[in-house]
Amino acid sequence: MPAQRPEIWVFGDYRNYFQNRVTLQLLSRATDLAEKRGALVCATVFGWDTGEWVGEYIAHGARKVYLVEDRRLGRYSCDLYVGLMERLARRYRPEIILVGATSFGREFAPRVAKRLKTGLTADCVGLDIDENGLLVQTAPAFGGNLLTRIVTPQKRPQMATVRPGVFREIPHDHGATGEIVRIDFPEDMPPDRVRLVSSERTLPVPRHLGNAEIVVCGGRGMGSKGRFRNLYELARLLGGEVGATRPAVYARWADEDALVGQADKHIRPKVLFSFGISGAIQHTAGIVDAGFIIAVNKNPKAAMMKMADVAIVADAHQVCLALIKEFKKRLRA
Amino acid sequence: MASELPWDPKTRTLRRDLAEGMMNPACKQALELALGLGQKEGAQVTAITMGPPMAEEILREAIAMGAHRGLLITDPALAGSDTYATSFTLARAIEIFCPDFDLILTGCHTTDSETAQVGPQLAEELGIASAAYVDEVTVEGGTARLRRVSDGFLETLEIDLPCLVTVNTTNRSPRYVPLSGLEDAFGEVNILSVGVADLGIDPALVGADGSPTRIVDVTAPRSGKENVVLTGAPKKIVEELLERFESRISGLIRQDIRKSDAR
Numbered sequence: 001m002p003a004q005r006p007e008i009w010v011f012g013d014y015r016n017y018f019q020n021r022v023t024l025q026l027l028s029r030a031t032d033l034a035e036k037r038g039a040l041v042c043a044t045v046f047g048w049d050t051g052e053w054v055g056e057y058i059a060h061g062a063r064k065v066y067l068v069e070d071r072r073l074g075r076y077s078c079d080l081y082v083g084l085m086e087r088l089a090r091r092y093r094p095e096i097i098l099v100g101a102t103s104f105g106r107e108f109a110p111r112v113a114k115r116l117k118t119g120l121t122a123d124c125v126g127l128d129i130d131e132n133g134l135l136v137q138t139a140p141a142f143g144g145n146l147l148t149r150i151v152t153p154q155k156r157p158q159m160a161t162v163r164p165g166v167f168r169e170i171p172h173d174h175g176a177t178g179e180i181v182r183i184d185f186p187e188d189m190p191p192d193r194v195r196l197v198s199s200e201r202t203l204p205v206p207r208h209l210g211n212a213e214i215v216v217c218g219g220r221g222m223g224s225k226g227r228f229r230n231l232y233e234l235a236r237l238l239g240g241e242v243g244a245t246r247p248a249v250y251a252r253w254a255d256e257d258a259l260v261g262q263a264d265k266h267i268r269p270k271v272l273f274s275f276g277i278s279g280a281i282q283h284t285a286g287i288v289d290a291g292f293i294i295a296v297n298k299n300p301k302a303a304m305m306k307m308a309d310v311a312i313v314a315d316a317h318q319v320c321l322a323l324i325k326e327f328k329k330r331l332r333a
Numbered sequence: 334m335a336s337e338l339p340w341d342p343k344t345r346t347l348r349r350d351l352a353e354g355m356m357n358p359a360c361k362q363a364l365e366l367a368l369g370l371g372q373k374e375g376a377q378v379t380a381i382t383m384g385p386p387m388a389e390e391i392l393r394e395a396i397a398m399g400a401h402r403g404l405l406i407t408d409p410a411l412a413g414s415d416t417y418a419t420s421f422t423l424a425r426a427i428e429i430f431c432p433d434f435d436l437i438l439t440g441c442h443t444t445d446s447e448t449a450q451v452g453p454q455l456a457e458e459l460g461i462a463s464a465a466y467v468d469e470v471t472v473e474g475g476t477a478r479l480r481r482v483s484d485g486f487l488e489t490l491e492i493d494l495p496c497l498v499t500v501n502t503t504n505r506s507p508r509y510v511p512l513s514g515l516e517d518a519f520g521e522v523n524i525l526s527v528g529v530a531d532l533g534i535d536p537a538l539v540g541a542d543g544s545p546t547r548i549v550d551v552t553a554p555r556s557g558k559e560n561v562v563l564t565g566a567p568k569k570i571v572e573e574l575l576e577r578f579e580s581r582i583s584g585l586i587r588q589d590i591r592k593s594d595a596r
Contacts (some may be wrong), residue, residue: 015486079462103483107499110416110450114457119417119545122448136549140447149549169582193462193496197489202482214586238586271585285364292585294574299561310574311562318567326571330590 001197006039006095010062011085011108011159013100014045014053015076022100024169026162027061029127030098036129040064043046044088047079048074061170064266065178066092070185075199075221079106086115087186094157096135098127103162109161119152120159125166135160209258214240215269215290217260218316219283220247221276221297227317228253231275234320237327243267245283261286273323276316279304296320348569356391359440360535363500368399374472377401379431383411384420392524397515401523404430408528413541414452422539423451424458425532436477437497441466463497464490470498560592562585 008126010026013019023043028039043062045053047069054065068084089097089112099109101123113120125147126138135158137150151159209215216235222228227250235242245253246261260267272290277283279302283313287293295308296319305311312319356364364380371378380395382388383406392403405586406426414422427434437456442449449465469480472494479498492498504585529536537543561577563570575582575590583590 019484076506078464082552103466105462106449107453110448111457111463113450114417114420114454117417117545119415120448120450121546122450141551146551148551150546152546155545165584168580183462193492194464195491197491199486199488202485202487218366241365269581292581300564301533305562309561310560310578311560312570312574313562313564314567314570319571322567324569326575326591330575330592331588 006037007064007092008034008037008039008043008096009042009044009066009089009098010057011099012043012045012050012053012065013098013102013105014050014056015102015104019100019102019104019166020053020056020104021169022102022162022164023057023169024060025164026098026100027057028170029162029167030096031061033096033127033129033135033137034110037095037264042066042094043087045069046073046084048072054180056172059172059174059176061176063178064181066181066183068183068185072185075196075297076104077192077194077196078104078111079194079226080189081108082111082115083189084186085112089157089185097157097159098114098182099159099161101163105161109159114267115160116155116157116159117149118155118157118159119151120161121152122161124160124162127160134158148199185261209241209243209260209265209267212241212267213264213270214238215243215260215267216240216275217245217255217275217277217287218248219245219273220251221278221316222253222320223276223317225251225253227320230317230320230324234273234324234327236333237295237324240269240271245277245280273305274308275320276303277304279307338345340579349596356394357440357443359444359500361440361501362502363438363440363488364395364398364400366500367436370470370472371399371401376435379404379434381423381426381431382406383414383419383426383427386526389526391441393519393522394570395414396522396524397519403524405524405526406528406532407526408530410529410536410540413544414539415546416448416454416546417545418543420451420454421543422532422534423455425534426527427455427459429532430527435472435480435494437461437495438470439497440497441501449499456497459495459497463495463499464492466501467498468501468503470500505537546583575584 008030010030013023034041042059042064042065043057044066050069050072066088099105109120121137121139124137124139128136130136134151137160139148141148216231218228218231231242242258243260244258248254249256249259261283266286268289270291272293274295293308294310295304295313296316297305300313367378378400379402380392380400381404382391386407389405392405396403439452453463453465464479467479467481471478475494477492477496481488563573
């Protein structure tokens with residue numbers, strides 16, 4: 001019994017924080033797509049004692065939740081979840097299925113796509129609906145050097161995986177309501193072929209400059225050791241780490257450990273604040289993988305300012321103080 | 334990395350022939366694991382690849398490393414295959430040429446498109462169980478025991494053979510290639526080259542025609558950043574920065590920076 005209105009399904013991947021987040025982010029994007037397509041946003045939840053997630057997904061945009069709740073689903077199982085998704089999709093015929101590109105999702109989605117004899121695009125960074133109502137999936141190829149736009153013209157559902165963090169979730173709406181469709185665990189489901197012998201949480205990777213997502217970097221333009229120290233305050237507020245250029249380290253404003261550069265530490269933060277750094281190649285070679293760059297320098301022509309997303313022409317120390325003040329006001333952690 | 338756009342606008346396919354020429358790093362790890370298991374269990378190792386004729390070089394490399402034989406699936410009809418069509422083709426070749434296989438190891442992903450889809454889809458095609466992103470594999474009796482780190486959990490799994498495992502890129506030390514291995518690899522080698530007809534495949538089921546997905550276009554992302562320049566008094570600039578890039582920065586630092594009075 002296919003649904004009358006086209007449905008966009010989001011696979012409810014709820015196991016831990018980031019999986020939960022990516023599901024919420026996909027619900028948000030699905031809401032935009034559904035508007036263009038006149039479709040209904042739905043979530044699927046497979047598990048045991050999942051009431052919390054059902055409510056969460058409805059509060060974040062799901063108008064319908066397909067729920068399979070059974071003790072046998074108490075542990076994440078790719079084999080069983082693939083079988084369930086296949087059966088549900090055959091029965092309700094969604095037009096689109098979106099899956100978060102977690103390790104689990106990357107194993108789950110290709111297998112579901114194969115069983116449903118349809119296409120799948122991995123790691124999309126963009127999803128849209130074209131004038132023909134097709135899902136246009138933008139995905140990186142060749143290490144992100146190229147972007148490909150991909151469609152699945154004939155087969156249904158159209159399927160895509162998306163990495164956590166690509167889309168922004170919509171705020172929690174306590175007043176939102178949604179229909180819950182309960183489905184019994186099929187008794188003829190083949191048993192799980194993969195036996196989970198043991199599973200334990202891994203320790204979080206210790207944070208250091210090399211893997212930090214937020215880095216505050218300072219150079220000679222900070223002016224003095226005392227002023228440089230403010231960068232630590234800013235980094236602490238943002239939950240980031242402090243890096244330094246060679247001149248700043250030579251002046252003993254920062255430890256050798258903080259040195260960022262070609263022959264030193266390479267950093268790949270999602271956001272880099274760069275203070276009083278001119279941008280000599282020895283330094284910039286170490287930050288080529290940085291995402292969003294905010295640079296502060298009195299000299300608008302400095303190389304660092306040219307490679308920034310936002311170049312602030314001002315005194316680095318003054319801007320650092322203003323940022324600390326403003327973030328203190330806005331962050332209530 | 335290919336220096337020109339490896340995209341053929343006429344056939345609407347990525348030209349992998351320009352980008353290939355080396356064994357995919359994750360696949361090399363899978364081969365490494367296979368050779369270790371092969372030695373321990375006294376098993377035959379067959380290296381299989383699908384690609385343009387020059388992909389034979391990779392099979393020679395595999396044989397130099399210690400694989401017993403190579404199977405090259407090459408046919409112009411396969412050009413433009415997506416992961417669906419690729420896994421279909423690989424499965425038919427394995428059914429014909431390795432019908433008694435115990436274990437299939439694949440790299441967890443390729444460096445060119447990183448879809449990570451072919452391994453799991455191949456398992457589906459063959460109707461066997463699988464596990465992805467595995468770090469360690471041991472075989473005991475008819476069972477594979479696997480260890481992996483998956484989404485923050487260290488897992489130990491067991492799967493009965495035959496099964497498929499996709500292998501993580503985490504370092505297994507590269508194998509020393511003995512001179513005799515090199516001689517073997519460049520002499521008469523046991524490499525079988527097959528095409529679509531040899532596999533009894535209807536050409537309409539592979540290549541771009543047999544692929545559910547279609548590439549609309551390929552572009553090089555804007556390399557130049559927007560480079561917004563802000564000037565003025567520090568306090569004003571900071572306010573402007575946080576207003577203009579509020580959602581961007583909130584997302585990046587995973588904290589809400591909206592002003593409290595705005596809520």
